[in-house]
Amino acid sequence: MKTKPMLVKLQSALGRDGLPQPVVLSPGKRFFETDWAQPTETINLVVGYSGSPNSLTALDLTLCMAHQTRLATQRPVMVHVVYVIEGKQFEQADRILYQARYLAEEWRGSLTTHLQFGRTAAGLKEIVTSEKADLLVLGCHSEKHSLVKQLVSTLPCPVLGIPQSVKRQRPQPAAAMAPIGRS
Incomplete structure (x- = not known):
């Protein structure tokens, strides 16, 4: 299964139009050429x-993508x-990372939290x-965002963001979602 069709199916599962194109902030070559249907290592x-x-x-979208990818x-x-x-x-760090772990439990996903010190991009x-x-997913809306500009030339993977039109409408947790399926 190629990544682009997976994003289109994710868009359908979320009930959102126009999701795949606007969210690609940096189209990493490795991501779009990877055939995720091949049973190899863990997808990170x-x-x-x-x-x-x-x-x-961005975390909701990532957890939904992870769930759908596991199923497919x-x-x-x-x-x-x-x-x-x-x-x-x-x-604030403990509270914020606890919130992320709690959300992952709703999706029944595998999640690891990392606390870093210093500049965000680094x-x-x-x-x-x-x-x-x-893949790296950020809450940025545009490739012109300062964080995206700092990252895109130095990362080995693509960067996805959230479209400007997407407001905090949470996708339904894993138990209520239908699988994307294979293509």
Whole structure:
């Protein structure tokens, strides 16, 4: 199963039109050429997460993609949530990462949380590289966003974002979703 058709089927499962095109912030070659139906290693999806409404939408989308990919490919999919602390916000980190773990439980997904210190772009790049990520999902709306500009030239994987038109309308958890199926 190629990735582009998977995104189209995800769009259908979410009941949203125009999802695949607007969300591609950086079309990494490896992602779109990978045949995810081949039983190989775990698929690693990384999401930048800050607890903001946009990052929460990005996490929902990533968990939904992971669930649908597991159903369609029978391959393990791991979602890596990355929260980067740039200042003295350490007390917020536990609450924000707890929120991400709770959401993953709703989707019955495999999730690992990562707490990074320093610049956001550097922290995300470190996890993308160390986990050999197949995809990075951000709550950004445009390839012109400063974080996307800092990342796209240095990452080995593509970056997906959320369309501007998408508001915080959560997809239904795994138990209520129909599988995407194979193509």
